[in-house]
Amino acid sequence: MTSLFRRLLPAPAAPSIQRDTVRLRLDDAEIEVLRVRDPRARRLKLSVDERGARLTMPPRASLVAGERFLLEHRQWLQQQLTRLQGDHLAPSLTLREPGLLPLRGELLPLRWQEGRFARVEADADGIVVQLPARAGEAAFRRALREFLEARMRADVGRWLPGYLPGLPRAPARLRLKVMSSQWGSLAPDGSLALDLALALARPSAFEYVLVHELCHLLQANHSPAFWAEVEARFPQWRAERDYLRAEGRRLKATLRQLLP
Template sequence: MSRLLRRLLSPAPSTTVQRDTVRLRLDDAEIDVLRVRDPRARRIKLSVDERGARLTLPLRASLQTGERFLEQHRGWLSEQLQHYRSDRMPPPLVPGEPGRLPLRGELVPLRWQEARYAKLEIDEQGACVHWPARATPTTLKRLLREFYEAQTRADVGRWLPRYLPGLPRAPTRIRLKVMSSQWGSLAPDGSMALDLALVLGKPEAFEYVLVHELCHLLQANHSPAFWHEVEQRFPAWRQQRDYFQHEGRRLKAMLRQLL
């Protein structure tokens, strides 16, 4: 039978994503790992976020192979889960109850005030949510996103003029996004994207990301020449890169929890 005929007669590959859980014992606890068999997956992947651990398997990988992969990465998994411990995450915001709002590396005290229109603002006492009686959880998510976007644009507007001299041009546009893994990017047309979670972290770390992306206007790569440009403008960039390695997952998790 020819190869073409075998391919035509063979059953079509499954396109259904299959999910179940597998129990794994760590040093201090047992956890459930979400196991996903995904026909689109090309390799075994283990990931962690605020919802827990996830093991993704391509269809060709056996369940035993996936379990061996989990055992081999138990130490890494335990370390990553520490980033999402409840004592490192502020509790979810509940309308009417005092809370804490992540902003610029701090947890700002937050209070609620009855009002006709929804508004979130910073004052000398911390953060205040003006909250209508008919407001909904969707109202809160919209309010938080608008607030964080305004705070992010204020920071960029304060820093950007300092770094424009010596660049061939300014970014054509700055877009604020919720990014899964990156902190920023620069498109070939000169438009810049920044992760909204940046404003939750330390301002100097946010400023480093801005400088990093601006330097791509000079060097569209990560060559030694690129890092030289970053070093000239932001000598402490290594410390901020380390900050994201230790705190980046938690910042992104906090933003997802809020929005």
């Protein structure tokens, strides 16, 4: 009875991960560092990616120890952030000032017009942004995201019919989102997710990711059989995989710069 009673008791809840931020002064700016207290961590760890700086702490590490660790590694942090900023495809866009917008592996000139609604469009001369006189940064970023999503959906709509023969079914639906490390994923229900940063990549790399995820409808793994399916549909996949490995961090960082 005792052992049965113990089996019926609910399992203890897993320790939760706690998050907050701490400000740190660098050589040329003050930044926010995400501070994460993780029960699985065994030591203090500092990391930097396109989302910013992150300090991971074990449960028993004191806040003072964490702050001391940040100060000791401040120079390293400055170097990593500077390098990451240098990886961007284009300089930051300033509201209502001419600039360059990365799109489909190119840098296109961007110009501004006053309009009734916030809208981003492509024309023969590059990219034009229509923005109401009183609209601000948030309206522009929303319009830019809608533009990138529309371009990606148009590409998928053009490519997808050619790859459907030989597949058991079409994807159930398509979601476009900002992804940290992956370029795409296929859920068990057949929903296809693609990284919005693919709008900035060369079209052949974007098409490869689409084919890669479609082949998971046939092989839910990365076995030799899976890669044979990819090879049969997209023989140049290795070149595009290498391109994404070389340019991926820069593409993802640029997207986060464009859509903070």
